Amino acid sequence: MAKIPYKIYLSEDEIPRYWFNMKAVMKELPDPILNPATFEPCTTEELEQVFCKELVEQELNTTDQFIEIPQELLDFYRMYRPSPLVRAYCLEKLLDTPAEIYYKFEGTNTSGSHKLNSAAAQVYYAKKQGLTHLTTETGAGQWGTALAMACAYFDIDLTVYMVKVSAQQKPYRKAVIETYGGKVIPSPSDTTEAGRRILAEYPDTGGSLGCAISEALETAVKTDNCKYVLGSVLDHVLLHQTIIGEETRIACEKYDIRPDMIIGCIGGGSNFGGLIAPFVSEKIKGRSDVRIIGVEPASCPSMTRGKYAYDYGDTGKTSPLLKMYTLGAGYIPSPSHSGGLRFHGMSPIVSKLYHDGYIEARAVEQTSVFEAATMFARSEGTLPAPESAHALRAAIDEALRCRETGEKKTILFGLTGTGFFDMTAYMSYNEGSMVDNIPTDKDLEKGFAGLPQAPKEALLK
Amino acid sequence: MAKIPYKIYLSEDEIPRYWFNMKAVMKELPDPILNPATFEPCTTEELEQVFCKELVEQELNTTDQFIEIPQELLDFYRMYRPSPLVRAYCLEKLLDTPAEIYYKFEGTNTSGSHKLNSAAAQVYYAKKQGLTHLTTETGAGQWGTALAMACAYFDIDLTVYMVKVSAQQKPYRKAVIETYGGKVIPSPSDTTEAGRRILAEYPDTGGSLGCAISEALETAVKTDNCKYVLGSVLDHVLLHQTIIGEETRIACEKYDIRPDMIIGCIGGGSNFGGLIAPFVSEKIKGRSDVRIIGVEPASCPSMTRGKYAYDYGDTGKTSPLLKMYTLGAGYIPSPSHSGGLRFHGMSPIVSKLYHDGYIEARAVEQTSVFEAATMFARSEGTLPAPESAHALRAAIDEALRCRETGEKKTILFGLTGTGFFDMTAYMSYNEGSMVDNIPTDKDLEKGFAGLPQAPKEALLK
Numbered sequence: 001m002a003k004i005p006y007k008i009y010l011s012e013d014e015i016p017r018y019w020f021n022m023k024a025v026m027k028e029l030p031d032p033i034l035n036p037a038t039f040e041p042c043t044t045e046e047l048e049q050v051f052c053k054e055l056v057e058q059e060l061n062t063t064d065q066f067i068e069i070p071q072e073l074l075d076f077y078r079m080y081r082p083s084p085l086v087r088a089y090c091l092e093k094l095l096d097t098p099a100e101i102y103y104k105f106e107g108t109n110t111s112g113s114h115k116l117n118s119a120a121a122q123v124y125y126a127k128k129q130g131l132t133h134l135t136t137e138t139g140a141g142q143w144g145t146a147l148a149m150a151c152a153y154f155d156i157d158l159t160v161y162m163v164k165v166s167a168q169q170k171p172y173r174k175a176v177i178e179t180y181g182g183k184v185i186p187s188p189s190d191t192t193e194a195g196r197r198i199l200a201e202y203p204d205t206g207g208s209l210g211c212a213i214s215e216a217l218e219t220a221v222k223t224d225n226c227k228y229v230l231g232s233v234l235d236h237v238l239l240h241q242t243i244i245g246e247e248t249r250i251a252c253e254k255y256d257i258r259p260d261m262i263i264g265c266i267g268g269g270s271n272f273g274g275l276i277a278p279f280v281s282e283k284i285k286g287r288s289d290v291r292i293i294g295v296e297p298a299s300c301p302s303m304t305r306g307k308y309a310y311d312y313g314d315t316g317k318t319s320p321l322l323k324m325y326t327l328g329a330g331y332i333p334s335p336s337h338s339g340g341l342r343f344h345g346m347s348p349i350v351s352k353l354y355h356d357g358y359i360e361a362r363a364v365e366q367t368s369v370f371e372a373a374t375m376f377a378r379s380e381g382t383l384p385a386p387e388s389a390h391a392l393r394a395a396i397d398e399a400l401r402c403r404e405t406g407e408k409k410t411i412l413f414g415l416t417g418t419g420f421f422d423m424t425a426y427m428s429y430n431e432g433s434m435v436d437n438i439p440t441d442k443d444l445e446k447g448f449a450g451l452p453q454a455p456k457e458a459l460l461k
Numbered sequence: 462m463a464k465i466p467y468k469i470y471l472s473e474d475e476i477p478r479y480w481f482n483m484k485a486v487m488k489e490l491p492d493p494i495l496n497p498a499t500f501e502p503c504t505t506e507e508l509e510q511v512f513c514k515e516l517v518e519q520e521l522n523t524t525d526q527f528i529e530i531p532q533e534l535l536d537f538y539r540m541y542r543p544s545p546l547v548r549a550y551c552l553e554k555l556l557d558t559p560a561e562i563y564y565k566f567e568g569t570n571t572s573g574s575h576k577l578n579s580a581a582a583q584v585y586y587a588k589k590q591g592l593t594h595l596t597t598e599t600g601a602g603q604w605g606t607a608l609a610m611a612c613a614y615f616d617i618d619l620t621v622y623m624v625k626v627s628a629q630q631k632p633y634r635k636a637v638i639e640t641y642g643g644k645v646i647p648s649p650s651d652t653t654e655a656g657r658r659i660l661a662e663y664p665d666t667g668g669s670l671g672c673a674i675s676e677a678l679e680t681a682v683k684t685d686n687c688k689y690v691l692g693s694v695l696d697h698v699l700l701h702q703t704i705i706g707e708e709t710r711i712a713c714e715k716y717d718i719r720p721d722m723i724i725g726c727i728g729g730g731s732n733f734g735g736l737i738a739p740f741v742s743e744k745i746k747g748r749s750d751v752r753i754i755g756v757e758p759a760s761c762p763s764m765t766r767g768k769y770a771y772d773y774g775d776t777g778k779t780s781p782l783l784k785m786y787t788l789g790a791g792y793i794p795s796p797s798h799s800g801g802l803r804f805h806g807m808s809p810i811v812s813k814l815y816h817d818g819y820i821e822a823r824a825v826e827q828t829s830v831f832e833a834a835t836m837f838a839r840s841e842g843t844l845p846a847p848e849s850a851h852a853l854r855a856a857i858d859e860a861l862r863c864r865e866t867g868e869k870k871t872i873l874f875g876l877t878g879t880g881f882f883d884m885t886a887y888m889s890y891n892e893g894s895m896v897d898n899i900p901t902d903k904d905l906e907k908g909f910a911g912l913p914q915a916p917k918e919a920l921l922k
Contacts, residue, residue: 005539007473152840377571377613423640427636430636
């Protein structure tokens with residue numbers, strides 16, 4: 001076996017031609033999406049009112065393990081994929097650890113993250129269906145940027161509801177989206193009923209992903225030839241992100257890298273679910289005992305402190321109901337600097353895997369996250385996104401544990417993106433003014449109190 | 462020959478182990494650096510008062526065609542090199558041109574540009590010499606960021622004088638440099654005599670690279686165990702950037718790509734000189750007739766409208782004299798959005814190649830540059846730095862010419878970096894408020910009037 005290079009780049013011919021459908025390998029399926037009015041499983045027709053046809057088909061597909069990636073989309077992926085799997089030689093040296101550390105780096109495209117993987121897919125299917133307009137929400141701005149890039153490429157109009165606190169923290173993110181031709185509206189806004197309702201109740205709110213989703217959904221339904229696209233949480237988004245895991249698996253096999261643990265940050269869960277898909281699949285089949293760890297912010301601890309229950313995906317409580325770990329759709333997380341992780345819920349697939357014991361979850365505080373981010377930047381060069389640095393924090397902690405025990409473990413984590421548009425956050429950390437906003441149990445109770453009520457038999461389905 | 466992939470990545474083993482010393486292949490050497498007091502060629506000892514020993518040796522080396530890259534530095538380069546040579550398939554399609562377009566993309570590291578190639582080299586030699594502190598200037602901020610990254614890696618203190626207008630336009634650049642541990646001072650400042658003198662004469666100036674150089678030079682001389690490092694212009698900086706050209710040559714040979722023209726942006730000239738080195742060398746030897754085109758901003762047209770004369774490198778007129786195309790050290794270019802190209806002079810090597818007819822020069826206006834940048838972003842995905850987009854503009858113009866003539870030319874340009882920290886500029890373009898600040902002949906005369914006076918025989922040397 002040749003020495004492992006700093007960066008493992010697969011060739012373009014090695015880009016996976018199939019997405020990996022987790023639901024085809026899970027022993028038990030996640031509970032179905034419910035119609036909030038009837039508490040009955042959503043039908044294809046109901047979902048197609050909001051989402052593109054082909055995406056609904058993917059959302060509901062529980063049988064095909066591999067779903068083909070269309071050629072036009074592979075052509076788009078070739079502009080920035082395969083993404084590198086990097087050996088963090090310099091971080092290992094800094095930490096003086098016997099562990100081997102690898103990271104799959106999704107930040108090499110202009111959107112600065114993995115979001116482009118699903119953005120391109122969703123815009124491609126929208127175009128194929130003859131749509132002319134899309135709406136979405138964005139938190140940190142990475143999803144909005146990714147979607148704007150894909151919309152520019154495939155020539156579709158785009159309206160982005162951007163979480164207000166993110167729009168304020170990251171004025172230049174807005175400018176990037178606009179450079180790619182997208183229209184940006186800070187959320188909550190007065191352009192929708194959902195936004196006006198939230199503003200009336202919380203006039204000073206910095207917004208949340210949940211609020212922005214409500215507004216984007218409403219606009220999509222009210223606009224001709226327009227659908228809504230979502231950057232995380234849903235099964236079809238996670239499906240598109242499995243290209244990350246598949247590339248990682250191929251690279252690991254090629255260089256005989258055998259991870260003892262795989263670590264990812266979790267906000268809506270799609271990047272994490274995508275990264276771990278082929279690895280957790282082996283675990284489900286009893287062929288692997290790799291540890292799989294999702295890392296979330298202590299300020300928005302949906303997995304570590306949330307409830308596994310049916311809940312709305314949006315703060316406005318208009319979306320279908322998802323069975324997931326949630327803090328309650330009414331929970332508005334404090335304005336941390338990891339906008340992409342400020343979501344009250346979690347991917348139903350990731351939630352189910354956690355519930356069934358295949359994966360672990362861990363919450364970390366943002367000051368310790370930025371400490372890790374700065375260490376990484378100064379040793380490995382790359383400036384990580386705050387979201388990605390949650391996974392990095394856990395990876396560093398595990399590597400330091402190896403230093404104590406002397407174990408030579410192989411740690412692989414997902415570095416989902418770059419922090420070039422997060423300098424306000426870094427400035428706050430550099431100045432020592434960053435705080436950790438950890439909710440009290442009482443804060444969380446408020447969110448749980450708002451969980452949807454339904455006949456017991458419906459919720460037990 | 463296999464189909465050319467979107468991105469050609471060489472393997473880490475193919476990273477050149479030698480820099481390419483242009484002066485060893487030039488038929489006539491550039492005129493020597495002069496001491497401004499005596500108008501005699503600078504001695505090694507004089508240069509070592511300001512620069513590191515090994516860099517002075519490289520600066521004055523006119524005989525060795527290949528200069529070995531130290532192993533410790535190759536280890537650093539491996540973190541982000543080889544950089545990709547990209548086939549701009551999507552741009553070609555958008556332009557509907559028969560031309561093939563390639564770009565060597567140096568923006569895949571956090572500094573966002575090629576600057577890291579020389580930053581790492583200079584910091585490495587400083588460390589080796591036992592220095593503990595470095596000073597420098599930065600315009601667009603890419604050089605300052607690159608140097609901060611290298612200083613963090615090799616553990617050396619850094620003070621960066623940042624052109625004031627850039628510091629204002631790019632507050633987050635400052636934050637990045639600080640995240641890597643660098644100290645940033647907007648220039649002109651009151652921390653140096655040179656700064657105070659310039660402020661007294663032009664209290665409202667936005668500064669220039671020339672001003673910032675004066676301040677950094679002064680601080681280096683007055684601080685213990687400290688030297689000055691420069692991000693462009695000088696021969697040793699250009700030398701380090703030849704890794705770009707060497708990688709490009711190797712990739713072209715591997716895939717049988719034969720450029721009809723090679724295009725780069727020119728500010729101080731180092732990225733351009735580095736990119737073209739092996740190609741212009743073949744031209745000098747009479748074995749190639751490739752066209753080589755340097756593209757500069759119409760607002761700072763040192764090659765297309767400057768004089769070929771001895772001049773200071775800095776506005777404070779304290780540096781050694783360089784024989785180069787210059788607008789005069791006293792010329793302060795209007796505050797355009799391409800901070801990295803706002804330099805009154807030009808690399809002596811590039812100047813000499815231009816003077817001897819091996820290369821062409823062209824000036825472009827910034828509104829047309831941003832038009833090109835936006836076209837590129839929307840088709841190829843990547844958001845270019847304004848500086849890099851000067852080369853892109855010319856490449857697009859050449860590709861459009863091919864569409865008219867039907868010629869299937871091969872165009873290769875250097876995309877030196879990304880524009881993530883240039884969003885103020887893009888916002889100004891998006892809003893339609895961007896202007897082209899083209900100097901009048903009278904404006905230029907003022908700069909020329911300040912060219913250093915010396916006995917005629919000295920200047921003719």
